[in-house]
Amino acid sequence: MERELKLMKGNEAMAEAAIRAGVDGYFGYPITPQSEIMEYLMKTDSFSRSGMVTLQAESEIAAINMVYGGAGCGKKVMTSSSSPGISLKQEGISYMAGAELPCLIVNVARGGPGLGTIQPAQADYFQSVKGGGHGDYHLMVLAPASVQEMADFVELGFDLAFKYRNPVLVLSDGAIGQMMEKVYLNPQKPRSPETEPWATVGKGSRAKSNIITSVDLDPDSQERFNLKLVEKYDLIKQHEVRFEEYLCTDADYLFVAYGTSARICKKSVQIARSIGIKAGLLRPITLFPFPSAKINELAGRVKGILSVEMSAGQMVEDVALAVNGQKPVKHFGRMGGIVATPEEVVEKLKIFFTEQN
Amino acid sequence: MAKIKGNIVIDTEKCKGCELCIASCPSKVIDAAKELNEKGYHYAYPAKHEQCTGCANCAIVCPDGVITVYKAKI
Amino acid sequence: MEETCNMQEIVKPENLVYKKSSLLLDKTFTYCPGCGHGTVTRILAELIEELGLQKQTVGVSPVGCSVLLYAFMDIDFQQAAHGRAPAVATGIKRLLPDRFVFTYQGDGDLAAIGTSETIHACNRGENILIIYINNGIYGMTGGQMAPTTIPGMKSSTSPRGRNVQTMGYPLKITDIAATLPGTYYVTRQSVHTPAAVRKTKKAMRRAMEYQSLNRGLCFIEIVSNCPSGWKMTPVESIKWMEENMLPYYPLGDLKTPAGENTNQ
Incomplete structure (x- = not known):
């Protein structure tokens, strides 16, 4: 075709x-x-x-x-x-x-x-x-x-x-x-x-x-x-669950993001990896049904999960439900029409997870 | 001498006893029953069959379509 | 005795003058005793049958007393959200232009919450039939004031009568519809007497024929009674309607196709 x-x-x-x-x-x-x-x-x-x-x-x-x-x-x-x-x-x-x-x-x-x-x-x-x-x-x-x-x-x-x-x-x-x-x-x-x-x-x-x-x-x-x-x-x-995984296999930290935020996070994964933080991205393609089982499985392998959305924190609730307490789950989001930069997202990842260790 | 005769059949169980047919019958054929039907209404019935001309006014105003009308030359 | 025998002999198929349409399913209408809704529902079914439209009709029922209209008539039906029937009918007719499409709506549905959908379907000249039952009250929800409640008329939300100073005026939406270029035939009828029923049926038949000729939107208001909402017997309600509703909502054609006078 x-x-x-x-x-x-x-x-x-x-x-x-x-x-x-x-x-x-x-x-x-x-x-x-x-x-x-x-x-x-x-x-x-x-x-x-x-x-x-x-x-x-x-x-x-x-x-x-x-x-x-x-x-x-x-x-x-x-x-x-x-x-x-x-x-x-x-x-x-x-x-x-x-x-x-x-x-x-x-x-x-x-x-x-x-x-x-x-x-x-x-x-x-x-x-x-x-x-x-x-x-x-x-x-x-x-x-x-x-x-x-x-x-x-x-x-x-x-x-x-x-x-x-x-x-x-x-x-x-x-x-x-x-x-x-x-x-x-x-x-x-x-x-x-x-x-x-x-x-x-x-x-x-x-x-x-x-x-x-x-x-x-x-x-x-x-x-x-x-x-x-x-x-x-x-x-x-x-x-009907659909998602995209990006460098999740060896990831220590997982971004969960959809749509525009997922595009940002893909870049953030690359930046993080360039400074020695093994990050990965799980991009839900279907938000309902939500890829809960996949996130639950990945949560077993990573140290922390950052949900990135252009909101005050909505999808993060479903991420947290999927993770079910296995690992810490954080949210980062810009609002008002502002799209976060990939660097901003990496900074947040560092603040939430890597700098306290 | 042949004359026009009508008759009506009322589904008395479906009748809600609104009496609009009684009010619209020019020949005073229909009356409300003293008894109640299953639904609890004083249903309409053709008390004076023989006066019916088969004009169908009753059926035309019946909101529940419970009246069937016949007419013949006798 | 001999007379009675003769009477029974008349009841034969060949002598049949009137029976309810075979399109009406063997169910009792959920309308209250004496309600004009039943009469309109009945003649609508008769016309669809008489014009042979059963196989190509899609009806749209509203929210209100006729919400279950689809349960009484053996044709395809969609049940619409409150006031939205003209939009739903638009969707149907635009995608199936050769089907006969009508909406059946009450005054609360059509002239309050659905005013926008009504006016704009009329204004676009959608090739549909709108059948509008105006009984001046919200029947289904228990007799509240409607956009069409006449001045001074009592309802459960105008218990001392409609005060136009605080509650506004009754909306003659049919008059508005008649001014819009998209409407083709706009009339106001009633079903409270045998003659009125015959006239309404004639108007509805005309509208249905216009639709088959793609003439645009036909709008038929039927001024009706609500014995339960008005707290009257059916016979009293007819009298009250004649004395109070009809002077405010006079019967007759409001817009007829050019060159045709349908007012008898």
Whole structure:
């Protein structure tokens, strides 16, 4: 399969990949730093290229509900936004989790709380992996660390979403969305005319009509449904954990970082090693399911673990749970749209672990 | 001489006794039963069958669709 | 005796004048006794059946008294979050443009929490049908004030009657919809008498035909009663509706396609 090499922004690469992957629809609302996604789809005219519908909604709330409608028809439908907009979408996301609808939601995250800043941050980790909206549910969460992964996670995201009938969130950030890198793009795939057996496309010749709903007023049956979701999430935890290891084999100290922070930490590993500190990096690619078993295993071999995030310390809670007290776990993070330098991270590693010995 | 006769069949177990059919019947065919149905409603029933013209007004205003209407030349 | 025998003889398939639509499943509606919702649900099913649309219809049910609408009718359905039905319907129709798509919403759903979705779906001219039941109250949650509660009308959150000085005015959202270029046919009807039901059914049939011709958004308000919320018997509620609701929400077409006069 011949892949085309291009130099693109993360946001644009994602939009181009969506058209090429045969996505059926995109519904969005402008917000910095991800507006290029919808702009690109409009500019390159997704509809004339593949029949992919692109529609600018009146709000993030409307956009996610348009996704609900399209996804309920068994179509590959996506939306994207940035942190404050993702907060607005949470109602619809909870309904989609409750109605077991597959879809792709992209968060090109920025700093908060509130209107915050338009600069990159990783402060939406809790919102992404712990549910975000009301009720007992999880999204599958993919964390790209490159423009290439912004493109690749469109197809991966839809594969996972349809495999498990569950919304998938791509948790990116303003840095990945805005930066330009080379990216290999797949050739154009046709949109699938196939429909899902559960989809509401008109009853047709089916014996029973299909219903997309999340309401169940009978406690026993609602609990049965909740347990079914738990089973699904357990399956996801068993089969869909993805991560990248970088120089972990002989590491004395382990960084755990995703997305932009993981790129920083890769450099920090090299700097640390150049001054005689054997560091390694575990980069979770899926944040839900979280690579807990891998981190637990690595914790047995290292002396200390530093969780690095552009937040006040969110993922560090899951890291600590995974380490389960075996070794000290520390957090380092910059906020407000500030990305830590690799040198800063190494300094923190030294302060936390090596200098006290 | 042939004349138009109507008749209605009411699913009395599904009737909620709202009496809108009684109010809309021009021929005063329907009445509310003194007895209750399983749901606890004084259900509607065609007390005076013979006056029915089969106009279907009762069925058309019935919110629960429990009335079926027939009409024939006799 | 002889008369009774004759009467029973009339009950034969060939003499059938009216029976409920076969699209309605063998379930009792969850609506309260005498509620206009049931009548609208019933005629909607009749029309889908009569127009042969069962196989290509996708309905969207709201949050409110008709949340379980999908459980009564044998067609594909999506249940939407509160107020979001027009957005959900937009998603469906944009991806399946040849299907018949409608929303069924109450006044709280459509004219309060879903105002934005309603106005913008109308303004985009989405080729869908919005069926809007206005009974001036939140029925499902127990009779609270709605955006459509008329001045002076009592509800559980306006127990001394709606005071427009502090609670604002009732929203005539159908009038707003009629001013938007994206709407094609906008009408206000009722289902409280046999004649009114016949007119509503005619309006709904017209709207459904317009959708098959891709004419844009059709919006049908149905002024209705809420005996439980209004704390009246069904028959009293009809009278109250005629005397109080209809003067505020006069029946008739608000917007008809150019060259067509559908007001009889």
